[in-house]
Amino acid sequence: MELWYTERGIVPGLGLSVQVSKVLHEEQTDFQHLAIVDTPLFGRMLWLDNIIMTNIKDEFVYHEMISHVALNTHPNPKKVLVIGGGDGGVIREIIKHPSVEKAVLVEIDRRVVETSKQYLPEIACGLEDPKVEVLYEDGIKYVENHKNEFDIIITDSTDPIGPAVGLFEGSFYKSCYDALKEDGIFVAQTESPFYDEELIPRVQQDIRSLYPITKLYLAFIPTYPGGCWSFSMGSKKYDPETVDLSQKPTYTTRYYNHGVHKAAFMLPNFVRDLINK
Ligand code: AAT
Structure with missing residues (x-):
């Protein structure tokens, strides 16, 4: 089964999906939801509140x-x-x-x-x-x-x-x-x-x-x-x-x-x- 993460919300009507090979860490901090995942396309990525923050590739x-x-x-x-x-x-x-x-x-x-x-x-x-x-x-x-x-x-x-x-x-x-x-x-x-x-x-x-x-x-x-x-x-x-x-x-x-x-x-x-x- 393939796992995909989708950024949606900051642009109404738009979703940006990335295939995820491994979820390394997820937590709810005092301020936001934080996730670190590995992806085939962009390498490791940092997400906050389901929005892409940064990744190794770009x-x-x-x-x-x-x-x-x-x-x-x-x-x-x-x-x-x-x-x-x-x-x-x-x-x-x-x-x-x-x-x-x-x-x-x-x-x-x-x-x-x-x-x-x-x-x-x-x-x-x-x-x-x-x-x-x-x-x-x-x-x-x-x-x-x-x-x-x-x-x-x-x-x-x-x-x-x-x-x-x-x-x-x-x-x-x-x-x-x-x-x-x-x-x-x-x-x-x-x-x-x-x-x-x-x-x-x-x-x-x-x-x-x-x-x-x-x-x-x-x-x-x-x-x-x-x-x-x-x-x-x-x-x-x-x-x-x-x-x-x-x-x-x-x-x-x-x-x-x-x-x-x-x-x-x-x-x-x-x-x-x-x-x-
Ligand atoms: N280097 C690219 C990553 C970011 S993350 C931006 C950071 O701003 C987050 O870690 C968040 O916790 C922090 N932040 C948010 N509000 C405050 C605040 N009031 N004071 C100090 N830090 C804050 C930027 C990604 C851009 C995404 C574009 N789609």
């Missing part, structure tokens, strides 16, 4: 693109904050940058970090680095209590349901703005431009009301609905499209390079229309 695209675009736009990022991202993939990319002295991960659900370390060491490997501090609390509260501290803030959050709803609200974006230094950069994963026509314009407007430079960029992520995924950026000083990347190394990346950095901001017309709404 995780590099998301984790590189949410991290390196901002880290290579800022001339000297030293202190970086990640909200969510308990699997550790974003942290692994951030600490590739030699300028980074400290990376703080604020994850609401301790069990995501613990199970990722146990079952997904390829992704979680950076979490033990001495530059990394892992805190278990609500990212919304954390940013409210920090001012003028970070060069970069990255929101690697679940979809806007459950504990992540507040991570897509104007008051959270304002707190992040205040937690950034005077030349800081904010990046968030902001869902599918094809399926989430309501969220992206709203987030763009919120960011535009705070930052002089507001951008949307895209990457191709096979296991997220639609395959085309968006990231929203607010920058106080540095423009990611005009930044000179020629002196920046590309580190050991499989998706990100300087051409992709610039190309990611070239938006199809239907996406341009969304951000100008």
Whole structure:
């Protein structure tokens, strides 16, 4: 008998099914349902509340693109904050940058970090680095209590349901703005431009009301609905499209390079229309 897991719910009317060869772990944490499964197509996968979070096969695209675009736009990022991202993939990319002295991960659900370390060491490997501090609390509260501290803030959050709803609200974006230094950069994963026509314009407007430079960029992520995924950026000083990347190394990346950095901001017309709404 074949076992299939289906992601459904974030896009009404759409199901995304993956064949599962083995269920390694399932539990109800204090915040969400967590599953680790092996699959023939994507290798090991992390699911939260029946939604695909990450997997061995395509995780590099998301984790590189949410991290390196901002880290290579800022001339000297030293202190970086990640909200969510308990699997550790974003942290692994951030600490590739030699300028980074400290990376703080604020994850609401301790069990995501613990199970990722146990079952997904390829992704979680950076979490033990001495530059990394892992805190278990609500990212919304954390940013409210920090001012003028970070060069970069990255929101690697679940979809806007459950504990992540507040991570897509104007008051959270304002707190992040205040937690950034005077030349800081904010990046968030902001869902599918094809399926989430309501969220992206709203987030763009919120960011535009705070930052002089507001951008949307895209990457191709096979296991997220639609395959085309968006990231929203607010920058106080540095423009990611005009930044000179020629002196920046590309580190050991499989998706990100300087051409992709610039190309990611070239938006199809239907996406341009969304951000100008
Ligand atoms: N690296 C890709 C994985 C994720 S998981 C996002 C994480 O955000 C989860 O571990 C969840 O527990 C955490 N989270 C949710 N709300 C909060 C909060 N308020 N404070 C801190 N952490 C939070 C992203 C997957 C994207 C899926 C797209 N379909």
